[in-house]
Amino acid sequence: APTGRNTALTDVIALDCEMVGVGEDGRRSILARVSVVNEDGNVVLDTFVAPTEHVTDYRTAVSGVRAQDLRGAPPFKEIQRKMADILRGRILVGHALKNDLRALLLDHPRRATRDTATYRPLTRPLRSRERAQADGIARGRGSRSLKELCARELGLEIQAGEHSSVDDARAALLLYQKCAKAWERS
Template sequence: MEHLVEHMRAARHSAHEPRCDICHKHCRSFEALRDHLGVGGSTLPKAAGCANAFAARGCTICLSVLRTAAERPRHLASCKLDRIRTPPGPPISRMAGMSLNHQPQAQGGGRALALGCKMVGAGSDGSLDVVARVCVVDEQENVLLNIYVKPLMPVTHYRYETTGIRPEHLRDGAMGLMTVKNAQQRVQELLLCGEQPWKVRTSRARARLLVGHGLDHDLKALGMDYPDYLKRDTATYPPLMKTSKLSNSLRFLTHTYLGYDIQTGHQDPFEDCVASMRLYRRMKKQEHHPNGGDADEPAASAEQAFPAWRQRELERMTPEELLRLSTPDYRCWCLDD
């Protein structure tokens, strides 16, 4: 019975998952939907009727199908976003001069903040990642924090070709330079927004959502921890992942779902933050079909659904009760509103 419930959870679809607007086929990810519609030179078998209709009046960015072909040019012009320019001047902290004990409750707009970090190499071969730049932006793409961070270990590879970081940027007295501990405290102050850290574990209250790409890697480099239910990671969000359940790069996601290119030269964490935030906002504003699933119900974890002592209780349940128990373990970002 435990295996049956787990199988049904994996087999059932959520109404919030990507869905073909023509034949209403459910897909586990947008990449699977693109293959179904024949977008991007897919070589997988596809529905000819859906592919032909999509080629005539579909949007290759949001994968929606318009009512008429005449609407397509105007929709594509509005759906495709422009690359944002990096703020001029050296990285600075918008919170410069602020006490570390001050709680910036009014800093930034919106309920989410995007975090981006750039790493340099440490260790004998330069393969160990240590954080050297940190950027935080709000939902309106305003910079709240943009600083260099002094690594705790000697840097053996600055990775200048991609990071643009030079030795003088990380020397004592350099403009916009912080210690890792101070950078960690600044990021926590922005995220917690005056809330006590221990309260965030059980209740969101004033704490903000954290958006990014590969958040666990960035948080580990900063020596931070943040509750999983407050993370919005574009690298692990199921609709944005590959059909093989592997993560796509932020560069690929930005080109495919926003319509512009990033990381073409020196990679600025500000640009990565903006791209992650735009992906989050685009996923959050999706329109879903009103029927065909029950993902609005809270998904139960495996331990909550069938602990070992409930085996006999599961065996006495009817098929309808087991089906209700197997709610898909998936939560759409549109529910953040």
Template sequence: MEFQQTGELEEDVWFDDVDPMLLEPSNNLKQRKLSVALVDEEGTDGLTKHVAVDCEMVGVGYKGQESILARVSIVNEFGKCVYDKYVKPREKVTDYRTDVSGIKAHHIQSEAVLRKLLALAMRDIQGQMPISRTFQYLKKEIYFSMTFKEFKDAYEPCKKQVEGIFLLGPLMDKVTDFRRWEEFQDVQREVADIFKDRIIVGHALSNDLKVLFLGHPRRKVRDTSDYKPFRRLNKGSKPSLKKLAQVILNKTIQAGQHDSIEDACVAMKLYMLNRKEWERSNKSKGVLKQTKYFCTNDSKSIKDEKRRKIKIFKIRNLQKKRR
């Protein structure tokens, strides 16, 4: 960064509680004129020594303020996806955060829940709007693999009511993606097996490990939000993954809904492009000899989770008594 000299000396600007190293200009980061490819098609499709992870969360509790895992994606060193699964919610989802997470009800809810959701939606809008608007309304909420004509043909038999619930068989047969989700415990175990003895890469990994309830040795964690040369690009504070992708890779991401696979690929590409300098700095600081965990299963997040479940249990009991 070059400064123009003026006749007067400008007053120094001081930053409290900021590492001076973060304020130094970063000379080893080169901005690409052309967008960098995130996936190396010639690379292997299997697991590698380094893997990058990114998770999508949905909101639970009051106004969806607390987060639980909804999707986890893992890519290898070549940017190829080796793991991508939706997770069944363990609590009632109050905010899917679709605008950011890209998660909709059909991704993580069971077929029975979706049948009821679809039935209620049809009952509410029957007779109030034309079938074309009904089709658009439902297609926005739940993924359909059918055309409007197919929907219209399947919709007619569903107008019969049995105790207020529509006969949805012909229509529900056309709805896809019901069984893509899996139980949290299964996903957690599979992800832990992948992480074992590997270096994990990601952006703000503490958030991902927190919702996964997993820990990992700090010496085997490469977090792009903590890497000092990257933080220098944001005046010492943690940069967003979107900014790093734009400045370093000349690539635009997260323009709308987030894609966990794409985010993981970006984090991996950022690491691989700066791998030598990154590992050299870790070695000089003694990071590779650290035995502490980046996140542990007996951390504060676990205790908070237990307190929240106890609180929910007490509220439900109180509601039952009032009834």
């Protein structure tokens, strides 16, 4: 949950994007929503993005995005420019960030990226069968989904229904903050 009303950009920000499907089978993804929260969990940017191609699958059950959300949304280039400015010189936190950065057609320096999907202490396989069963996770493989990591590491249930990119950005931020001291030393 957010803390206070401070919506200023901070040195650490968290990003999550929602995608919609394009192409004949709707399998190719394009950007539909971008959410950024600051280190207090407060929203710095949350916007839908006008699709750059004809949408064939809104993936509403997962993305939470509907056709009416994208009507009148700002153009991709405008949001891409805004995001490039926001990212500059900041530590970027998120889950599976390469997907979000790819959708934004942006890069971010690896040394300034904190990806909860690839940080070993978070994604390590569970050793004990009991622990794995208790968490409902297959033993011997790393827990990689944001939903699984939040349940295991924070005791937090997310993504019970449609995803919210704001909630997912906050969840990744909480995971990072839990590990920040060790993460920044590594």
